[in-house]
Amino acid sequence: MxxxxxxxxxxxxxxxxxxxxxxxxxxxxxxxxxxxxxxxxxxxxxxxxxxxxxxxxxxxxxxxxxxxxxxxxxxxxxxxxxxxxxxxxxxxxxxxxxxxxxxxxxxxxxxxxxxxxxxxxxxxxxxxxxxxxxxxxxxxxxxxxxxxxxxIVDxxxxxxxxxxxxxxxxxxxxxxxxxxxxxxxxxxNTSTNSDLAAPLASLSWPEGQVRIAFDGDGVLFSDQAERIFKTEGLEGFFEFERKHDRIALPKGPMQVFALKLQKLRQSLGDNHKWRIRTFLVTARNDVGNIRVFHTLKEWGLEIDETHFLGGLDKTPFLQSINPAIFFDDSRENIDRAKTYVPSAQVIYGINNLDPDILIKSTSIESRNIQNDHST
Structure with missing residues (x-):
């Protein structure tokens, strides 16, 4: 057999x-x-x-x-x-x-x-x-x-x-x-706050659709950007991204899985491919998104929705998405999101180097990256 x-x-x-x-x-x-x-x-x-x-x-x-x-x-x-x-x-x-x-x-x-x-x-x-x-x-x-x-226990x-x-x-x-x-x-509902999660019931997502949300750096992509940010600061990050905007980002720990999801969707056929929907929810803004789009195109990876939040809290967006699961490398982001949506931490990269100490230092995820900071 x-x-x-x-x-x-x-x-x-x-x-x-x-x-x-x-x-x-x-x-x-x-x-x-x-x-x-x-x-x-x-x-x-x-x-x-x-x-x-x-x-x-x-x-x-x-x-x-x-x-x-x-x-x-x-x-x-x-x-x-x-x-x-x-x-x-x-x-x-x-x-x-x-x-x-x-x-x-x-x-x-x-x-x-x-x-x-x-x-x-x-x-x-x-x-x-x-x-x-x-x-x-x-x-x-x-x-x-x-x-x-x-x-999360309800x-x-x-x-x-x-x-x-x-x-x-x-x-x-x-x-x-x-x-x-x-x-x-x-x-x-595994949320600890059912009142805040209640608005999700009114969303008009199709029944039977599997929605999966990914963070960018440290998840779909490697932690290269975070390393540049931590060593060279915000201006150094912007400069590095501008110089490398046509060079694909290195692959992250979820890259192969995302491609597998895409292949699975294709196997469902045209009538059912809507049943898998993917989201990129990242703290990057328009300075960093050029490289992201170039990377996705080079990989041949189609992401249905891309949200560049410029450092804003991801949680309200995740509540609107109401995913089957949300992947992020930042424990800070996970702790905020897990009350409202199923969440999983990708323990990878510079933000997760020390297993005994939760890194609280400033990162791309905790800074409001705005255009007026760029040179």
């Missing part, structure tokens, strides 16, 4: 797919055995969706539209098979068509990304992202995008704390058990 060839493979950890905040606390506080006991006691209680849930669900829905297996999502976890049973039951509960999994029993899951032919790796473990994106990492990680998802949710799963039969079908299941809504 010839194995399927997918246009896009996403590997996601259980703590990125579901909100496992409480489980991590139990593991750290009480140890592995207590953790396993807790999992067994709560086996039929589904975990709430995490920051990566919306993206996974919407991408997998494209397979049904295309009547073809274009996207594969693989669940990978450091848990052993026994303690991972609750994860599997939660997947069944939400009817996610995820059939391929790795439970490594403590082994670093990044060892298997290459074997899975991973294109995008989502995790709630910062060290795993650094392992994949580090310039000194194995060549096995070449071309793999990785990001740290930021889960403190205002009316969802019951105890939800009973309908047991699965041995063939994966719902059994005829008399146990009543509490049905969750298909999309769960």
């Amino acid at each position: 010839v194995p399927p060839i997918f246009e896009l493979v996403v590997c996601i950890t259980s703590s990125a797919l579901f909100d496992c905040t409480e489980l991590r606390e139990i593991w750290k506080r009480d140890g592995f055995e207590i953790f396993k006991e807790h999992q067994r006691a709560n086996l039929m209680v589904p975990l709430q969706p995490g920051a990566g849930y919306s993206l996974v669900r919407s991408l997998l829905a494209l397979n049904e539209v295309a009547k073809n297996q274009l996207v594969e999502v693989v669940l990978i976890s450091r848990k052993d098979s026994d303690s991972g049973e609750r994860i599997r039951q939660s997947i069944y509960y939400y009817k996610l068509p995820i059939t391929r999994m790795s439970f490594t029993g403590g082994t670093d899951v990044t060892k298997y990304l290459s074997a899975w032919k991973c294109d995008l790796f989502l995790t709630a473990d910062e060290d795993q992202v650094r392992t994949v994106l580090s310039g000194t990492s194995s060549e096995a990680f070449t071309g793999i995008a990785a990001a740290l998802v930021c889960n 403190t205002t949710s009316t969802i019951p704390s105890k939800l009973i799963l309908v047991p699965e039969s041995s063939h994966g079908q719902q059994s005829n058990s008399n146990i009543n299941a509490t049905i969750l809504p298909s999309e769960i």
Whole structure:
């Protein structure tokens, strides 16, 4: 039997797919055995969706539209098979068509990304992202995008704390058990401030569209611009960009993934290519956008919408976009955005050099870059 060839493979950890905040606390506080006991006691209680849930669900829905297996999502976890049973039951509960999994029993899951032919790796473990994106990492990680998802617990949710799963039969079908299941809504708001997120419901984006928002420097592009800015200042940055406006920016950690998305959209055909929409939301302004457009053209990468904010807060724009996920290398930007939209930090480049200290120094992302500063 010839194995399927997918246009896009996403590997996601259980703590990125579901909100496992409480489980991590139990593991750290009480140890592995207590953790396993807790999992067994709560086996039929589904975990709430995490920051990566919306993206996974919407991408997998494209397979049904295309009547073809274009996207594969693989669940990978450091848990052993026994303690991972609750994860599997939660997947069944939400009817996610995820059939391929790795439970490594403590082994670093990044060892298997290459074997899975991973294109995008989502995790709630910062060290795993650094392992994949580090310039000194194995060549096995070449071309793999990785990001740290930021889960937000909805403190205002009316969802019951105890939800009973309908047991699965041995063939994966719902059994005829008399146990009543509490049905969750298909999309769960993970925002901590539902009042501020409410206006999103009135937006007229097409149903079934997967919207993905990217930052520019340090995400789609390398951190070259940030390095110039930090070493030579704002005027030095402007001068460098003017001199290199016809030279493509170096590739960033999400460049290959963005091209994969474009290929996936083409595979959907003309009638369904609208189902994937991409956005570039960057702090650059018109001084820096010439080089950006030249770079995208040279790469052959089509971005549906480009927003050059000149240092303005990205959050209001992201609320309007309402993406399945937003990728940015700045923790500052992520912390602002994650309350309103699913967000993931690309831990890469000069802004993320020190794993123990959050870099708060002035950057392109925190300065209001205006034309009147240029020479």
